[in-house]
Amino acid sequence: MATRSWFELKEIAPGLWSLSEPDHLEEVISYLVLGRDRAALIDTGMGIGDLPAAVNRLTRLPIIVVNTNADYHHCGANHHYREIAAHQAEAPRVERGWAKEEVADTLLPHKIWGPLPAGFDPLKYAVLPSRVTRLLDEGDLMELGGRRLRILHTPGHATGALCLQDENSGTLFTGDTLAPATISAWGDGSDPEQLLASLERLARDAGQVARVCPGHHLTPLGPDFLAEAAAAVARVRSGATRVEPAREGVVRHRFRRFSLLLPGHIDPPPPPPAPEPSPPPRKGAAKKQSPGKGRKRPARQASGR
Numbered sequence: 001m002a003t004r005s006w007f008e009l010k011e012i013a014p015g016l017w018s019l020s021e022p023d024h025l026e027e028v029i030s031y032l033v034l035g036r037d038r039a040a041l042i043d044t045g046m047g048i049g050d051l052p053a054a055v056n057r058l059t060r061l062p063i064i065v066v067n068t069n070a071d072y073h074h075c076g077a078n079h080h081y082r083e084i085a086a087h088q089a090e091a092p093r094v095e096r097g098w099a100k101e102e103v104a105d106t107l108l109p110h111k112i113w114g115p116l117p118a119g120f121d122p123l124k125y126a127v128l129p130s131r132v133t134r135l136l137d138e139g140d141l142m143e144l145g146g147r148r149l150r151i152l153h154t155p156g157h158a159t160g161a162l163c164l165q166d167e168n169s170g171t172l173f174t175g176d177t178l179a180p181a182t183i184s185a186w187g188d189g190s191d192p193e194q195l196l197a198s199l200e201r202l203a204r205d206a207g208q209v210a211r212v213c214p215g216h217h218l219t220p221l222g223p224d225f226l227a228e229a230a231a232a233v234a235r236v237r238s239g240a241t242r243v244e245p246a247r248e249g250v251v252r253h254r255f256r257r258f259s260l261l262l263p264g265h266i267d268p269p270p271p272p273p274a275p276e277p278s279p280p281p282r283k284g285a286a287k288k289q290s291p292g293k294g295r296k297r298p299a300r301q302a303s304g305r
């Protein structure tokens, strides 16, 4: 019986493939964009499955990797490739890799939904260092031969987060900047205001987008996902979202297909209503000292000024 492959390959449009990893909680998705002369590999996944073998089934063109950000689950197989492009702000983390201890949680049983691939040794799992050979920034163009990718710098989730627009097919690759997932913008390297601005910016260019290809869970999505993101940002800005606590100092803003984790706090619930005043003492009852007697009067409500 043939074993199931770790990667699920899907041709989304001519010469454009998704390489999904559906058996892990993260459900990371990498993409292969084929030009005439070379191919761009957008992210390299978890580093659990044999990504070069999967890519080789689709093309023998020279490969240039583009990392949409330096999270380990987008750089897992970088070390197999010699040409790697990333934003300057992500390059040091991409190059450093991730030690065994840093990624050990990845393989906890509840995160793995299928058999690990043959030949994979969980005890040795780490994301090996790799070398960034090209720095990318806003407006850069990556020529693949008869096909061109335009680079968008979309900081927020990560300082050097990139999106890519395939001008030939109208495909927007959004990495972690916009995905049907929990998108976090708190802590080191994240900037919530920049994330909101990046989402607004992506939505402004929605007219040129035929499909959205995110870095997690589901692909492709329609351009209406950009409109949903813009509406979500407007709700966050106006304070109209109902938030849930996520962790200390962080709240979750939940929308239909994604949520945002942003710095914030939730006001404690209002105090319970004051008890009903007790009925007046019946005639003839002994006078008792009021329990309130002797206490300070409550301070006057502060004025709203």
Ligand SMILES: [Zn+2]
Pocket (backbone or CB within 6 Å): 071, 073, 074, 175, 176, 215, 216
């Ligand atoms: Zn991610």
